[in-house]
Amino acid sequence: MPVERMGRVSRGLRLAFALSSVIFLAVLAISPVKDLRREWKRYKRDYIRFAQTRPDTKRLLADYRPDIDQIWLPEMGVVDRCTTCHQGISQPSLAGASVPQPFRAHPPIPHRVQEWGCVVCHRGQGPATEVAEAHETTLAWEQPILPLHFIQGTCGSCHRDDLSETPQLNRGRQLIDQLNCAGCHRLQGIDRAVMLGPDLTNIGTKVTRAWIYKWLKEPRTIADADGNVSVNGVETGEETRMPKFRLTEPELRALSAYLSTQHATPIEAVKFDPRVIATWSKRPDVVDQGEIRFRQMFCSTCHSLAVTRAGETKLVGGDIGPELTKVGSKVKPEWLPAWLRDPQAYLPHSKMPRYGWSDEDLFKVTQYIQAKLTDSDLLNDVPQLGAPTADEIKTGKRLFFDKGCASCHLVEGLGTQKDFGPDLSGLGAKNVSQLEFGTSTIPRNLISYIQAKITDPLSVNPAARMPQYNLPPTDLDAVTTALLAMTGTPATSGIEKLIVPKHQPEFHPVGEFGKVYERYKCYVCHQFNGFGGTLAPDLSYEGSRTSRAWLVDFLKNPQTLRPTLILRMPQFNMSDHEASVIADYFEMVLQHPDVNSASFERSEFTPQMAVLGKELYEIKYQCQACHTVGASGGYVGPSLNNAGNWLTPAWIEAWLRNPQSLVPGTIEPHRAFTDVEVKALTAYLLTLRGAPGAGVSHASAGGQE
Amino acid sequence: MTRRLLMLALLLLTSLGFCACKKQPGAVAAQPLRNSYDSEVDWNDSTRVIPLSYQAAQGKRIFYQYCVWCHADATPAGPSNRSNLNPMPPLANDGAVLNSLSDDFLRNTIMLGGSAVGKSALMPPWGQTLKHDDIEAVITFYRAIAQPPYESPARSGPNLR
Numbered sequence: 048m049p050v051e052r053m054g055r056v057s058r059g060l061r062l063a064f065a066l067s068s069v070i071f072l073a074v075l076a077i078s079p080v081k082d083l084r085r086e087w088k089r090y091k092r093d094y095i096r097f098a099q100t101r102p103d104t105k106r107l108l109a110d111y112r113p114d115i116d117q118i119w120l121p122e123m124g125v126v127d128r129c130t131t132c133h134q135g136i137s138q139p140s141l142a143g144a145s146v147p148q149p150f151r152a153h154p155p156i157p158h159r160v161q162e163w164g165c166v167v168c169h170r171g172q173g174p175a176t177e178v179a180e181a182h183e184t185t186l187a188w189e190q191p192i193l194p195l196h197f198i199q200g201t202c203g204s205c206h207r208d209d210l211s212e213t214p215q216l217n218r219g220r221q222l223i224d225q226l227n228c229a230g231c232h233r234l235q236g237i238d239r240a241v242m243l244g245p246d247l248t249n250i251g252t253k254v255t256r257a258w259i260y261k262w263l264k265e266p267r268t269i270a271d272a273d274g275n276v277s278v279n280g281v282e283t284g285e286e287t288r289m290p291k292f293r294l295t296e297p298e299l300r301a302l303s304a305y306l307s308t309q310h311a312t313p314i315e316a317v318k319f320d321p322r323v324i325a326t327w328s329k330r331p332d333v334v335d336q337g338e339i340r341f342r343q344m345f346c347s348t349c350h351s352l353a354v355t356r357a358g359e360t361k362l363v364g365g366d367i368g369p370e371l372t373k374v375g376s377k378v379k380p381e382w383l384p385a386w387l388r389d390p391q392a393y394l395p396h397s398k399m400p401r402y403g404w405s406d407e408d409l410f411k412v413t414q415y416i417q418a419k420l421t422d423s424d425l426l427n428d429v430p431q432l433g434a435p436t437a438d439e440i441k442t443g444k445r446l447f448f449d450k451g452c453a454s455c456h457l458v459e460g461l462g463t464q465k466d467f468g469p470d471l472s473g474l475g476a477k478n479v480s481q482l483e484f485g486t487s488t489i490p491r492n493l494i495s496y497i498q499a500k501i502t503d504p505l506s507v508n509p510a511a512r513m514p515q516y517n518l519p520p521t522d523l524d525a526v527t528t529a530l531l532a533m534t535g536t537p538a539t540s541g542i543e544k545l546i547v548p549k550h551q552p553e554f555h556p557v558g559e560f561g562k563v564y565e566r567y568k569c570y571v572c573h574q575f576n577g578f579g580g581t582l583a584p585d586l587s588y589e590g591s592r593t594s595r596a597w598l599v600d601f602l603k604n605p606q607t608l609r610p611t612l613i614l615r616m617p618q619f620n621m622s623d624h625e626a627s628v629i630a631d632y633f634e635m636v637l638q639h640p641d642v643n644s645a646s647f648e649r650s651e652f653t654p655q656m657a658v659l660g661k662e663l664y665e666i667k668y669q670c671q672a673c674h675t676v677g678a679s680g681g682y683v684g685p686s687l688n689n690a691g692n693w694l695t696p697a698w699i700e701a702w703l704r705n706p707q708s709l710v711p712g713t714i715e716p717h718r719a720f721t722d723v724e725v726k727a728l729t730a731y732l733l734t735l736r737g738a739p740g741a742g743v744s745h746a747s748a749g750g751q752e
Numbered sequence: 753m754t755r756r757l758l759m760l761a762l763l764l765l766t767s768l769g770f771c772a773c774k775k776q777p778g779a780v781a782a783q784p785l786r787n788s789y790d791s792e793v794d795w796n797d798s799t800r801v802i803p804l805s806y807q808a809a810q811g812k813r814i815f816y817q818y819c820v821w822c823h824a825d826a827t828p829a830g831p832s833n834r835s836n837l838n839p840m841p842p843l844a845n846d847g848a849v850l851n852s853l854s855d856d857f858l859r860n861t862i863m864l865g866g867s868a869v870g871k872s873a874l875m876p877p878w879g880q881t882l883k884h885d886d887i888e889a890v891i892t893f894y895r896a897i898a899q900p901p902y903e904s905p906a907r908s909g910p911n912l913r
């Protein structure tokens with residue numbers, strides 16, 4: 048290159064430099080421009096403009112910052128930037144559907160949104176700052192926002208105890224417990240029960256091989272013309288506790304052969320008094336009499352029967368025990384009376400009370416069940432099985448384990464099989480990439496996965512051993528919600544102290560009362576100090592509430608319940624001794640600390656007070672809206688016709704002052720009575736002494752149906 | 753020339769890449785019931801299901817515990833107590849009666865009882881039994897299930913009757 052040309056730049060090169068500088072500048076500008084155009088900044092700017100259209104602009108913009116807003120919950124491992132765009136989330140004036148999203152205020156909930164943020168409940172991606180990434184599933188972010196319909200699932204991650212605000216979650220947990228999911232799966236907050244499915248040690252003494260075959264093939268025996276059963280208008284599989292296993296013909300033969308040979312202890316046939324048989328077996332009305340007795344004993348409190356009206360089949364009755372519509376075609380004739388007389392001799396964990404039967408009643412009811420609760424076509428489609436062969440029995444025993452039967456059912460000589468299915472205690476926190484969808488075409492998210500797995504396990508995994516459950520849609524959603532709540536052991540120890548643990552009280556008294564309590568299974572329907580069923584009133588403070596004489600009378604003859612209740616207390620044919628053991632125990636132990644019956648003398652209530660009380664009852668407070676006295680009044684609360692004999696004065700007074708302090712959640716309104724009014728109303732109620740056993744109402748005084 | 757073309761191409765590519773940075777948010781399918789906390793079947797039309805917010809769902813729970821016995825024709829325990837009462841209480845979804853009543857009036861009636869607002873004493877006061885939030889929730893539930901539907905008055909002040 049000549050010297051004079053050195054340092055001189057050609058035009059072309061200069062142009063190239065100029066162009067590249069421009070490009071360089073432009074490239075440099077990309078970053079700030081991109082930053083300015085970020086989605087969240089647009090929402091920030093929009094919010095200012097929106098706030099200026101509102102009358103309370105100043106308040107709406109008081110906390111405004113142009114940056115990303117963030118809520119950090121270190122103990123939960125949550126970074127939540129949702130309030131960056133959802134800026135009006137805790138502004139009460141922005142409530143209602145007329146306010147455009149994302150500025151609308153959150154509807155009132157028990158938690159403060161400014162403290163907890165959004166993702167704790169709604170899921171989604173807290174740290175994301177773009178609409179799609181925050182709300183939906185993208186490649187990098189796997190947790191989409193939970194549909195609102197399932198949001199109670201996240202409540203359950205921390206609240207392991209049931210909340211009244213989350214009925215769907217509570218129902219789901221109850222179903223998971225009832226359906227014995229814990230037999231095969233490890234679950235969070237639901238323990239393995241002592242008895243899952245029935246003990247099959249003696250199943251050969253109870254049912255025939257043909258019936259076992261039928262049951263294993265199709266565990267639904269009731270169907271209307273369309274093959275459906277509905278309860279309260281909702282289609283259901285009756286006996287949902289036993290799911291449907293997809294068994295082949297040889298498997299059905301083998302399992303039915305194996306099970307029908309299970310008779311470890313022979314049953315002791317009931318020896319009826321020959322005079323009873325002689326009298327009753329000839330009477331044409333024995334079945335009708337048996338039916339009457341069946342009804343009088345309130346078997347339907349726990350057991351349901353199918354009723355077909357206008358082509359629609361409905362189950363009527365309780366669901367504590369199994370449905371009994373065709374039980375007469377199921378069980379062997381010699382087994383039935385032995386079971387009824389002493390259920391625990393066959394099944395030690397049974398919830399069935401041991402009734403005090405007379406031979407006559409037992410004979411009549413057995414005759415009724417075997418004559419009427421039958422279906423002659425039940426076993427029609429079962430092939431001729433013949434006697435079980437040694438080969439079939441051997442295969443059956445192997446299948447009993449391979450199919451997971453041993454997870455729920457006990458057979459003599461075989462231990463229970465635990466953790467047969469996968470551990471589900473952390474299912475609710477699973478990412479989509481951790482789930483196996485197979486060839487299924489369902490949407491790729493956790494909710495559709497769970498629902499497919501329950502309703503049709505083969506659709507997501509052709510090798511699934513999981514049986515098929517036939518749940519109505521509402522129950523399916525409830526179970527899904529409860530499974531979503533099982534997010535496993537918290538990753539950080541700090542979260543442990545935030546978790547509200549499940550409260551599981553137990554109440555098992557000992558001594559004489561303990562025996563009667565176990566015999567009649569009082570706790571299956573009644574609550575005692577937080578333990579027991581919710582079907583019947585809470586008896587924790589029954590000793591304070593009722594007078595002893597009334598209680599003994601009621602236990603002996605509990606037919607006197609209010610007319611609107613369908614579920615009633617069975618008549619157990621209790622002996623005088625048993626009734627007095629119960630009454631003594633109630634009087635001594637089941638006392639409310641604030642109700643002191645010793646401080647009352649019935650004589651302190653004068654007739655003048657009762658006159659005033661009657662006026663208050665009828666005119667000022669109009670208690671007849673809910674209670675019946677004489678023949679008129681409402682039937683929301685119990686009838687008060689026998690209140691004077693039934694209730695203690697101390698209880699009436701304490702109840703009038705504050706009903707919820709005695710029975711939390713009772714629907715009797717808490718009213719502001721003066722002392723004089725309380726005394727007057729008590730005096731009046733004590734004068735109400737209808738004949739015992741006539742129109743006396745007891746149930747739901749505790750506020751629970 | 754080729755260099756210039758190359759530069760242009762580079763510039764084009766950069767701008768193209770820049771455009772690609774913008775993402776389209778996917779459309780969220782409209783499923784009203786899947787996006788509601790709870791729902792209630794319309795009392796007058798069993799084919800219609802009304803979505804309920806969290807607050808209305810809590811109101812539904814309170815309603816079915818305390819109010820249903822006198823303010824509905826079907827109750828969880830069977831027959832309703834409504835026909836026993838004179839005057840007969842309004843149905844909770846009766847928009848023809850309740851829509852014209854303000855939230856404040858309903859709140860007062862529930863808290864203080866019928867006699868405090870010049871109505872029948874058969875309606876007891878619930879102010880000491882139910883929490884303030886419970887009462888608000890019940891009113892929200894009533895508004896949600898009203899037939900004909902309830903329309904909230906736009907920004908009206910307290911309207912005490």
